[in-house]
Amino acid sequence: MAFLSVRGLIIRSVLYKESDRIINILTSDRGIVSVRASGAAKASSRFSYSTQPMMLCDFVLSKSHDFFYLREAEIIEAFQTVQEDIERLTASAHLLEITSDVCVDSESCHEMYPLLLHALYELTKRDRDFRLTVSVFEWKVPDLLGFSADLGICSCGEQDARQYGAFSFTHCRIYCRKAACLTKAGSYQLISPGCMDALVFIYASPVNKIFSFSVSPKIQDEMTRITRRYLCERLEKRYERMDLLIDMPAWDEKAANIPVKGNHPDCPA
Numbered sequence: 001m002a003f004l005s006v007r008g009l010i011i012r013s014v015l016y017k018e019s020d021r022i023i024n025i026l027t028s029d030r031g032i033v034s035v036r037a038s039g040a041a042k043a044s045s046r047f048s049y050s051t052q053p054m055m056l057c058d059f060v061l062s063k064s065h066d067f068f069y070l071r072e073a074e075i076i077e078a079f080q081t082v083q084e085d086i087e088r089l090t091a092s093a094h095l096l097e098i099t100s101d102v103c104v105d106s107e108s109c110h111e112m113y114p115l116l117l118h119a120l121y122e123l124t125k126r127d128r129d130f131r132l133t134v135s136v137f138e139w140k141v142p143d144l145l146g147f148s149a150d151l152g153i154c155s156c157g158e159q160d161a162r163q164y165g166a167f168s169f170t171h172c173r174i175y176c177r178k179a180a181c182l183t184k185a186g187s188y189q190l191i192s193p194g195c196m197d198a199l200v201f202i203y204a205s206p207v208n209k210i211f212s213f214s215v216s217p218k219i220q221d222e223m224t225r226i227t228r229r230y231l232c233e234r235l236e237k238r239y240e241r242m243d244l245l246i247d248m249p250a251w252d253e254k255a256a257n258i259p260v261k262g263n264h265p266d267c268p269a
Helices: 086-102 106-123 130-144 179-185 193-204 217-235
Strands: 002-016 020-026 032-037 056-064 067-077 165-168 173-176 188-191
Touching (some): 002 067, 002 086, 002 106, 020 106, 032 056, 086 106, 086 130, 086 217, 106 130, 130 193, 130 217, 165 179, 188 217, 193 217
Antiparallel strands (some): 020 032, 056 067, 165 173
8 A cells, every 4th residue: 555645735625425524635746635534524533623624734645546545644734823713714715715726737736835825824913914915815826827917007108007007907907097098998997006016016026925015904905806806807706705704794782682881780880
């Protein structure tokens, strides 16, 4: 029986039969490895925790009849901070879904592996806006797949297009705000200098540096609209997980009929 030792990140884990799990492990050099973890769906299994999505582990696998079986799993990083925060957990699920969709060969897996890991580590930082991490990831993925946008000057030669421009989703490039150019732009969104600088920085920086900046809430909202739409149109899929956070109701103690100080005879005034 052949054995394989590999480090990887679980990007998908599904129930198989009654008590097993099939896990998809993203690796840097072997692409995605599909593995059967016998009994892992049982709470008493030693693999019940290590076969969950977003686990970075050192795995020992055996191969039989062209299929891998899990023998050992040592957790390297569980991203516990992310798992304990509903917003960051939703964001991580969004990143894993995108990764599962675009990792179709060994080359794309090799590119996506460090990007996903850096993004997940960034999500563990509570002092950082998780929305910025998501936007950076969304903008970088099409770039890695060869769908880079043209963030240079307008097609008319206007040098100030970056300072006073519009981003065209139709043509994946920048246009200046002249009426004739905006007509040619098709479907577009006006873009501020701050947002342009952020998008250019993401393209120009190595993966281990692309998350090392901050933006104002206004620019973050602008980036989110651009990066989400650009990603969805390039991949021809509507990603909706992050929409759950937009519609998340605020906790209201009064509406929930929970007594607050001074409103209940058992509560001190």
